[in-house]
Every structure is written in structure tokens, then in C-alpha cells.
């Protein structure tokens with residue numbers, strides 16, 4: 447908990463935690479974590495994408511590793527545990543190995559990913575994508591809100607943008623990737639559980655829907671002669687909510703709604719709304735998106751609206767590996783805690799890491815299910831329970847039989 451507090455002191459804004467990719471604050475936490483890693487007996491370095499990487503050798507040098515980690519960047523006005531807790535708990539586990547003078551039949555690596563949230567450049571998972579070897583070099587041209595490109599920001603930070611590919615790790619370097627993270631949802635708290643084992647990171651689809659009617663005078667156009675885009679959009683929002691409620695494996699959200707021209711005495715001529723639909727089942731998500739498209743088309747038809755739908759982004763489910771889920775569950779049971787499996791509704795670095803390794807995640811209860819908010823809070827006892835489960839998982843880890 448003290449280490450999470452120490453990391454939270456490095457923020458762009460006094461009194462509010464904000465730490466974005468390639469910032470001065472990131473440099474400060476990198477230095478702090480590199481120091482902790484070295485004190486825990488690890489070789490520690492900054493990689494070509496700005497990730498902090500620590501390595502604790504196994505019984506002999508150069509063995510493949512169990513990679514643990516999470517991210518050190520934050521959203522704006524963030525909590526202090528989302529991301530950082532996973533790095534700190536992994537570090538504590540290695541510290542315990544080091545203090546006991548213990549070596550395992552594999553290496554343990556701890557990574558503090560430099561960018562997961564994607565706040566600065568609008569693209570998420572930049573740190574883990576670099577390690578997974580899926581970093582798209584076109585992203586170097588992305589610009590932050592001050593017009594600084596990712597390429598320029600890397601140079602200012604002291605990194606060589608053209609060398610970012612060298613951060614990539616090989617599949618044969620890793621036995622698996624495992625991450626402890628706060629749940630960011632209310633399920634564990636509602637069931638009075640400290641930890642849960644993640645089955646999969648849900649897939650998502652994002653849409654932008656634009657409805658076009660006719661703007662007009664709010665006093666002179668009779669109700670029967672209107673083409674009110676806002677009333678049509680309201681029907682769409684409720685239809686999207688119904689789709690989200692139609693299956694427990696689904697959530698569907700309209701998070702943004704822009705009506706124009708946007709005046710008290712003008713009928714709305716155009717509304718743009720966004721849809722975020724997630725599920726632990728790709729098939730259920732595809733059915734939901736189809737139902738949303740149908741609903742929007744039928745509202746547009748009955749209300750004589752122009753309709754335009756952009757499919758912004760689709761990401762399939764990232765499954766956690768059953769053999770790793772079982773090993774996490776053995777660790778949970780050994781710690782005397784009840785078992786609970788749950789999917790992750792939020793995205794995580796494992797989505798990128800899946801390209802080179804089987805992945806697993808352990809979720810920790812957080813107060814009120816709140817995250818991405820300064821009110822984010824965890825109980826010290828839960829942090830202890832999570833760290834002990836992670837430690838058991840590491841110490842009894844059995845690598846899967848390797849396929850040729």
C-alpha cells in the first residue's frame with residue numbers, strides 16, 4: 447500500500463493523479479520501480495518503448511520466464527491501484543523469493559507497462575503491444591492534444607522511435623503472462639469475495655450512429671410535420687438498452703449523445719451517439735450488434751430519418767488459458783479462499799500479450815466497484831490476500847508442456 451502511495455505522488459496535476467505515456471511523471475515512477483526491482487534482486491532495465499522490465503533468474507541463467515505485470519500509466523484524475531497494484535504485488539512476490547534466497551525452475555519477470563490506458567495518443571496498450579511485437583509503426587505519427595507526435599515524444603524521453611521493435615519478446619522467452627488487477631466492477635464485493643479468477647477479457651464493438659432529421663422552429667412546426675432527430679435518437683438509446691438487457695453475457699452503453707443545433711427553441715436536426723457493446727461471447731456480441739443495427743434502421747424508417755452507422759472498432763474475446771486458470775484456482779484454494787470465476791468487462795494488457803503467450807488474471811475486490819476515479823479504494827487485507835495468492839501461484843507454477 448505504501449508503494450502504491452509513493453507511485454501516486456508522481457502526477458501531472460497536484461492533488462489529482464494523472465500520469466500519461468512518456469511524461470516526466472512516468473520517468474519518475476520508472477526510476478522508483480527500477481530501484482525497487484534491483485533491491486528485490488532483479489536485473490532491471492527500461493525497454494525501447496519505455497516499459498520497465500525486471501528479471502529474476504531461475505535455477506540457472508537464461509531460462510524462459512513467467513511474466514507478471516500491469517501498467518504504470520493512468521487515466522486523468524485516476525485512482526492509485528488500477529495498474530500499479532499489479533506491478534507492486536508482483537514485485538513483493540519476487541522480493542520474498544529473493545529474501546528467502548530461493549530460485550525457481552524458471553525465471554520470473556515483472557513488467558511495468560508504459561501505456562495501457564492510451565490517454566495521451568488515443569491508442570491503448572502501446573507498452574504491451576511493443577513487448578508482444580504487434581506495435582504498429584504508423585502509431586508513431588499519432589499526436590497528443592498539444593500536437594506532439596509519439597515519435598517526437600519518444601525522442602524527448604530519450605528513446606529511439608525507430609528501435610521500438612527491439613522491445614518485442616519472443617514466444618519462446620515466455621511460459622505465460624499473468625496479471626493481478628483490481629476488478630473495476632462490483633461483482634466480488636457483492637458476493638463478499640476478496641479475489642476472483644478471470645476467465646476471459648470480454649470482446650467489444652464500438653459504433654457511431656448518426657440520425658438526420660430536419661431542424662426547425664420549436665414554435666411553428668406542428669408535431670405531425672416534424673422530423674425530430676433527438677426524439678428518434680432517444681428511441682434508439684432505449685432499444686440499445688433493451689438489447690444489452692436481453693442476455694446476461696451482454697452490456698450495451700450509449701455513452702455519448704450530441705444533438706445539434708442544440709438550442710431550446712430549435713427541433714434537433716441531427717444527433718450523433720456512440721455505442722459500446724461488450725460480451726464474454728463473440729457470438730452474443732455479433733448478435734447484439736446486428737440487433738442494434740436493425741433497431742436503428744427501424745427507428746429511422748418509421749421516423750423518416752437519414753441514418754449513418756460507422757463501425758469504429760471490434761475486438762474479440764481474449765480467453766485466459768484453462769491450465770493457468772486451474773493453477774490460479776489451486777493457489778486461491780490453498781490460501782483458504784472461496785473460488786469464483788468471472789470475465790473482465792474492461793480491457794487489459796493481456797489482450798496484447800495474448801499474441802505471444804497464454805495469459806491469466808487474478809481480480810481483487812475494489813470498494814463499490816469504482817475505478818478510473820480518485821475514490822478508487824481497496825482494503826489492505828484484500829491486497830495482502832491477492833499478493834499471497836499470486837505468490838503461491840508463482841512458487842507452485844508448472845509450465846505447460848511446450849509444443850514443438
Ligand SMILES: [Zn+2]
Pocket residue numbers: 517528529562627
Ligand atoms: Zn488497468
